[in-house]
Amino acid sequence: MTDARIDAAMMEQLKELLGERFTELVDRFIQDGERRLGLLREALKTQDFVAIHAEAHGLKGSSRNIGANILGGLCSDLEQMGKENKAEGLQTVFAALEQEFAAVCAELRTW
Template identity: 35%
Template structure:
């Protein structure tokens, strides 16, 4: 399951580079992601959607959440080509993918805290 959602190489590099800061990085990513999801749902313009999708894509990619980054990229590209009919489906897919990523990273937090 994980390999479809998370790039393990990126993850191991992050753990190595961040060391003690890794746990905080994970928490910041989860918090930021929830905020970005809210922003996507609340977006009222194509430009707003594109901007939020772009920043969400970047943070997801940095955290190794490859499938999530890919969906955000699709949304970013789609938002540049109005009209936006059917875009809710893409946002729902991003929501569902984030749940997978969130579940994985919550597991990472537990592993570190109980490790």
């Protein structure tokens, strides 16, 4: 598989390493990501920058662990905005993050 959203070589390595548990990894990533997006959505409403930073940081790590580097980069941007208490542009970055997460999940489901 060649798709720019996910590092295919990393996914193949994970699949080989985890065997039957690979599907569990994918399911957990999706469930955790959906939970974190919900928490981020609420944090954006109240401009809870501590929560924005923390949730974006957590999603960044799990995204990079599966080779979803574009998603990880968007999370990094949001994480930094939370760290800097920067409200300007938060909604735009979050909207891009949501779209990328949906695309990554769709790609993951093909694995």
